[in-house]
Amino acid sequence: MLLMIKFLSKIISIEIILGSRNARGYEFGRTYVVRPKGKHQATLVWLHGLGDNGSSSSQLMESLHLPNIKWICPTAPTRPVSSLGGYTCTAWFDVGEISEDSHDDLEGLDASASHIANLLSSEPADVKVGIGGFSMGAAISLYSATCYALGRYGTGHTYPINLRAVVGLSGWLPGWKSLRNKIECSYEAARRAASLPIILTHGTADDLVPYRFGEKSAQSLGMAGFRQAVFKPYEGLGHYTVPKELDEVVQWLTTRLGLEGSR
Secondary structure, three states: OOOEEEEEOOOOEEEEEOOEEOOOOOEEOOEEEEOOOOOOOEEEEEEOOOOOOHHHHHHHHHHOOOOOEEEEEOOOOEEEEHHHOOEEEEOOOOOOOOOOOOOOOHHHHHHHHHHHHHHHOOOOOOOEEEEEEEOHHHHHHHHHHHHHHHOEOOOOOEOOOOEEEEEEEOOOOOOHHHHHHHHHOOHHHHHHHHHOOEEEEEEOOOOOOOHHHHHHHHHHHHHOOOOOEEEEEEOOOOOOOOHHHHHHHHHHHHHHOOOOOOO
16 A cells, blocks of 8 residues: 655645556656645646656646646656666656657556556546656657547557646657557547647757657647647757746646636
8 A cells, every 4th residue: 555645834735655566567656746725626647757756846846836736746667778778767668769760668658658547547527637747758648648549558458547638848759650540540539639638848959859859749649630739849948948838838738727716
């Protein structure tokens, strides 16, 4: 059973859920939960980048003016990463060089997508749920969006969550080459894809996840029928976030999720 530690203060209220091993055998780190300051209208899982953790994500989410959102910030498993020469660090899946011919770690993608879905599975029925992330976290967020549209993980198992919003900052879309054909083969998949709001942002000076992969990801989503996917480029921005970008995400979430003001 998961153990929960609650930190209560006038400034920050964050719950820490100790790490656990999921059904696929992956050992995930601690999960940090930022509780809403106002009426609970939405819950979003926010996913960190390569080598980071849920603690830093929770601090960033706590600072956003979104009082009606509950944030769940998990920590990825610690594993060897091919792009780092086998160096071990927190990563949602294994990744080599990001290129148009790169191989996708479907086992790792599905394991993380399943873990994230499980974190959202107990949310109240009247609360809208979504997923967002930065860099590799954005990649798994977008992969989860495709699982939602297709109604299944890459393994074929049913995807159980009704996503209402997806955010991807400085990331890329795994499996983009075959996505269009998969969506077009199913009326229900096309319907779900068309209904899901997605926002992608990317800096033109990103030297870790090159801008062209963010742009290509957005184009691939659009061609596959994700009609509500929008792409926001940021001139001169590297592989990091800036206040203007986060402000646009806050406004987008407020509008797309129909959030009320502070209570």
